Amino acid sequence: MSYVAAxxxxxxxxxxxxxxxxxxxxxxAIWLVIPGVAFLTVAFVLPLVALLSQSVYDDGFTLEHxxxxxxxxxxxxxxxTSLKIAVASTAITIVLAYPISCYLMRVGPTTRSLMMALxxxxxxxxxxxxxxxxxxxxxxRGLANRFLTDQIGVIDQPINMVYNLPxxxxxxxxxxxxxxxxxxxxxxxxxxxxxxxxARSLGANPPRAxxxxxxxxxxxxxxAATLLVMILxxxxxxxxxxxxxxxxxxxAMLINxxxxxxxxxxxxxxxxxxxxxxxxxGIGVYYQALSKTTGVRQL
Amino acid sequence: MTTMxxxxxxxxxAATMCASLLGGSVAFAQETVVFAGWGGSIxxxxxxxxxxxxEKETGIKVIDVPDVSLAKIKAMVESGxxxxxxxxxxxxxxxxxxxxxxxxxxxxxxxxxxHVPQEFRSDNGxxxxxxxxxxxxxxxxxxxxxxxxxxxxxxNIEGKPGxxxxxxxxxxxxxxxxxxxGVAPKDLYPLDVERALASLDKIRDKVFVWWKQxxxxxxxxxxxxxxxSNTSHTRIRDIVAGEKVPLEVVWNQGLITVDWLGVPRGxxxxxxxxxxxxxxxxxxxxATLARxxxxxxxxxxxxxxxxxxxxxxxxxxxxxxxEMALFSNDxxxxxxxxxxEQWDAWKLK
Numbered sequence: 171m172s173y174v175a176a177x178x179x180x181x182x183x184x185x186x187x188x189x190x191x192x193x194x195x196x197x198x199a200i201w202l203v204i205p206g207v208a209f210l211t212v213a214f215v216l217p218l219v220a221l222l223s224q225s226v227y228d229d230g231f232t233l234e235h236x237x238x239x240x241x242x243x244x245x246x247x248x249x250x251t252s253l254k255i256a257v258a259s260t261a262i263t264i265v266l267a268y269p270i271s272c273y274l275m276r277v278g279p280t281t282r283s284l285m286m287a288l289x290x291x292x293x294x295x296x297x298x299x300x301x302x303x304x305x306x307x308x309x310x311r312g313l314a315n316r317f318l319t320d321q322i323g324v325i326d327q328p329i330n331m332v333y334n335l336p337x338x339x340x341x342x343x344x345x346x347x348x349x350x351x352x353x354x355x356x357x358x359x360x361x362x363x364x365x366x367x368x369a370r371s372l373g374a375n376p377p378r379a380x381x382x383x384x385x386x387x388x389x390x391x392x393x394a395a396t397l398l399v400m401i402l403x404x405x406x407x408x409x410x411x412x413x414x415x416x417x418x419x420x421x422a423m424l425i426n427x428x429x430x431x432x433x434x435x436x437x438x439x440x441x442x443x444x445x446x447x448x449x450x451x452g453i454g455v456y457y458q459a460l461s462k463t464t465g466v467r468q469l
Numbered sequence: 470m471t472t473m474x475x476x477x478x479x480x481x482x483a484a485t486m487c488a489s490l491l492g493g494s495v496a497f498a499q500e501t502v503v504f505a506g507w508g509g510s511i512x513x514x515x516x517x518x519x520x521x522x523x524e525k526e527t528g529i530k531v532i533d534v535p536d537v538s539l540a541k542i543k544a545m546v547e548s549g550x551x552x553x554x555x556x557x558x559x560x561x562x563x564x565x566x567x568x569x570x571x572x573x574x575x576x577x578x579x580x581x582x583x584h585v586p587q588e589f590r591s592d593n594g595x596x597x598x599x600x601x602x603x604x605x606x607x608x609x610x611x612x613x614x615x616x617x618x619x620x621x622x623x624x625n626i627e628g629k630p631g632x633x634x635x636x637x638x639x640x641x642x643x644x645x646x647x648x649x650x651g652v653a654p655k656d657l658y659p660l661d662v663e664r665a666l667a668s669l670d671k672i673r674d675k676v677f678v679w680w681k682q683x684x685x686x687x688x689x690x691x692x693x694x695x696x697x698s699n700t701s702h703t704r705i706r707d708i709v710a711g712e713k714v715p716l717e718v719v720w721n722q723g724l725i726t727v728d729w730l731g732v733p734r735g736x737x738x739x740x741x742x743x744x745x746x747x748x749x750x751x752x753x754x755x756a757t758l759a760r761x762x763x764x765x766x767x768x769x770x771x772x773x774x775x776x777x778x779x780x781x782x783x784x785x786x787x788x789x790x791x792e793m794a795l796f797s798n799d800x801x802x803x804x805x806x807x808x809x810e811q812w813d814a815w816k817l818k
Contacts, residue, residue, distance in 0.1 A: 244814035305685075309694050310632075333678050411681045416637060416673075416816040424813070432806045433540050433565070 222446070225439035235440035245424070249444070252420040255335070255410065256403040259342040263350050263399050264392065266343065271354035271391070275363075293348040301412040304341050308332035308413075337413035342406055349402070350395045357391025393460060397453065404449055421445045500529040502741035505553040508535025510707075511762065515749075518758050523748045529741050539566060542733050546571045551735040554742040558729045563594040564802035566731065573732040579743040582750060584770040588795065594731035597749055598758070599765030601784035601793065602641045603723035605705045606697035607690050609715040617697055619722045620649035624672055631696030632677035634689050639812040640801060641724055642669070644794065645699060648722045654794035662808070666815050679816075690716055701726075702784060706763040720787040726796040727767060759783055 225235055239245045270289075274282055292300070307313045308331040315328035331337055361384065369379040407422035421441060428438030504520065506512040512533060520531035534553070539562045545551045546569075558566070566572050572593040582590050589596030606617055615629040622629050623645070636642050643660055646668040652661070677695055680686060686700040687708035702723075705716050730749060732742045748754070752770035759766050759775060765785035766772060772785055780786040787793050801808075 242810070242814070244810075244817045247817045248813070302688075305688075309692070311693060412685070416679045419813065419817060427809060430538060430540055432809055433543060434806055435540075 221435075221439055222443050223439075224436050225443045228436040235437050236444075238437070239440060239444060248419050248421055248424055249448070251418065252404060252422070252445075253448070255338060255342070255406075255418065255420060256400055259339050259346060259403045260396060260400045262339060262343050263346040263403075264396055267347055267350035267354055267395065268388075268392070270347075270351050271358050274351075274355050275359050289348050289351055292344070297345060297408050298412075300344065301341055301409055304337070304344070304413060305332055308337055308340065332413055333415045335414070335418060337415075338410045338418050341409040341413040342403060345406075345409065346399045346402060350399050353395040353398060354388070354391045357394065358388050361387045397456065400452060400456075401449055404445060404452075421448075500527075500738070500741060502529055502531055502554045502738045502745050503552060504531055504533045504555045504557075504745065505537040505541075506533060506535065506557040507537065511764070514758060514762050514764075518754055518761065519745075519749050522754065523745060526748075527744060529744065531745065539571075542566065542571055543569060546734050549735060551733050551737060553733055554736040554738045555745050556731055556733060557597070558594060558731050560596070560727045560729055560796065560798035561801045561805065563591065563729050563731055564799050565805070567593045568802070571731075571734055573734050573736060573739055573742075575732065575746065576743045580747040580750060584752060584768045585750060586767070586769065589727055589729075589767045594729040595746060595750060596727040596767040597730045597755075598728045599767060599784045599788070600726050600728070601702035601718070601720065601723045601765070601787065602699060602726055602796070603702050603705075603784075604645075604697060604719040605686070605690060605700045605702075606717055606719070607693065607695075607715060608717045610693055610696040615696070616717070617719060619719070620645045621651070623697060624649040624668070626672060626675050632694065633672070633675070634678040634680050634686065634695040634698030635672075635676045636699055637679035637681050637816065639808040640805070641699060641726075641796070643808065644724055644796070645722075648794075654722060657794055658797045658800045660800065660804075662811065666811070669815070687716070690714075702782070703763050706782060720784070720792050723784065723787065723793045724796045725765070725784045725788045725793045759785075 226232060228235070274285060277285070305312070309315070310328045310330070312332075314331060318325050319328060331340070365383050365387070366379050369383045370376070374382065405422050407420060407426050410418045410420045411423055422445065425438050425441045425445065428434050428441060504515075506515060512535060516531075516533055520533055523529065523531055537553070537556050537558070539558070542553070542556060542558075542562075543566070545553065563572065574592050575590075575595060580595065582595060585595060604617055604620065604623055608616060611617070611629070611631055615631050617623050617629060623633065626633065635645075643662065643665040644657055646665040647657060647661065648654060650664060650668040652664075678685075678689060678698075680689065680698070683701060683704055686698050687704050689695045690698060690700075690705075691708055691712060691714040702718050702720075705718050708714060709716050730746050732739055732746070736742055750768055752766070752768045752774060755766035755768050755771040756774040758764055759771065760779055763782050765783040765788075767785065769789075772780060772783070772789065775783070784793060788795065
């Protein structure tokens with residue numbers, strides 16, 4: 171291995187890392203992150219560790235809480251339900267948000283501002299209020315069913331749209347759409363549209379130009395939006411509780427019950443640890459899959 | 470120039486500190502007691518009827534805060550920094566908290582509880598407001614024919630048709646299921662859980678809405694989404710008074726649940742806490758609260774101060790008449806965790 175002396179006298183192990191070694195370490199830069207790191211350590215990391223450690227510490231070290239979760243059929247069902255609801259709502263959200271974000275790029279500034287306002291205003295509305303509003307719209311004698319039966323008469327009997335899985339997915343997608351659209355738009359509007367023009371001029375038809383030029387360039391936005399929406403959707407408990415039926419029981423709902431109702435913090439902490447692990451593993455698997463398909467590791 | 474401004478800044482700081490110290494000592498001279506309750510309209514009524522009168526009579530200032538929970542009480546007692554002196558508590562929190570040693574012993578030389586029945590008081594707390602967990606129905610939707618009079622009627626969906634709502638939680642629902650299956654109200658405890666779940670199996674898929682939150686019920690009943698459901702009597706009273714909807718309460722086979730008052734261990738103003746609890750146990754004030762909110766008194770004297778019409782709307786009265794069963798705080802404190810687990814298993818099977 172050859173060592174090279176950089177301009178400032180530092181020894182770099184290989185010429186390849188010369189660039190990094192040449193730059194002297196700047197103490198000033200570290201101060202920029204210290205306030206944030208300090209705040210997160212005190213306000214987030216320490217309480218989180220203190221709380222999660224209760225999952226294995228209950229008058230001494232124990233794994234009984236994890237054992238109880240992993241050996242009880244109903245808890246495994248709940249974990250599966252949470253995953254299923256999270257994946258389904260994330261998929262629906264991204265599929266709906268993507269075209270909207272593209273549309274936002276094409277319209278004029280006035281329409282765009284108006285649409286942005288329409289997207290953001292529901293974002294400010296309390297989630298409980300939104301759930302009750304959806305109940306009013308979706309229930310048996312609600313606005314949607316009245317419209318379908320009385321106004322246009324496409325169905326005779328009202329459809330059950332709430333207190334079941336569709337109800338939960340409608341409520342969650344509604345909640346998740348604004349952040350998804352905003353992330354997708356923030357990445358997509360930086361794409362150089364001249365590249366599409368270049369593809370067209372080289373003979374690609376519009377679908378082909380979209381698939382080979384625009385879509386790959388928009389993937390960072392899709393990845394970021396999917397990740398954020400997925401993390402958010404794993405933590406839902408108000409929406410499945412109010413818009414779901416007996417079987418739409420999520421991990422977050424169980425955690426809520428353990429902390430507020432049974433006050434069994436150790437068991438609640440064990441459930442929270444599982445939810446956190448699920449989220450982290452999910453992120454890991456997601457990036458692994460992405461790095462395989464795109465050939466680039468992006469984190 | 471710079472030194473001058475620094476000096477004057479120092480002086481200003483010192484002056485401010487002195488002022489705040491003085492202010493602090495002035496605040497200490499004022500006796501206080503902190504009450505933690507549910508918040509909302511209930512606490513607004515408590516403020517009007519109990520706390521304002523208490524301040525006037527004793528000169529002790531009542532600071533009332535919302536969102537009481539056993540989890541918060543536990544966190545405060547365990548950290549040694551107890552912010553609350555008197556807490557409203559679900560009845561079962563008293564035995565649950567006692568197991569963790571969360572309560573101060575009540576001083577019954579200060580609290581005059583002679584007219585409070587034995588079952589509503591203990592060393593750790595005293596019953597204060599009674600609720601009815603009852604069957605309620607929309608009489609316009611059911612008509613006379615399908616109007617239920619007991620839990621067996623509720624279970625009889627073929628005989629008395631109409632969409633039902635039931636709470637997605639084991640507490641109260643297990644009791645209702647047993648009464649529907651023929652268990653007499655006085656023989657409920659200890660609950661025969663297997664029999665209760667078997668009884669629930671019969672209507673599991675026929676219940677239209679398994680609701681999660683109490684505020685859902687009046688809306689569901691009033692809008693005609695469901696014809697009948699379990700709920701608490703005050704929810705029905707409020708919407709009938711406000712919206713003039715034809716909702717009725719079936720007191721027969723209802724459960725009476727009582728909110729208690731407790732003093733968290735290590736409370737900073739525990740002497741004042743005893744005085745406030747004594748005040749909130751007074752018959753005349755409990756009667757006033759009952760007139761205003763429909764919340765039942767626990768002081769037996771209070772019931773005698775009310776007119777027959779006023780009594781008719783109170784769980785305390787129907788309990789006295791033997792129509793209702795007393796919810797067992799001890800059984801639930803003992804079994805709540807297990808029941809929640811069994812309930813989750815039952816509903817997902």
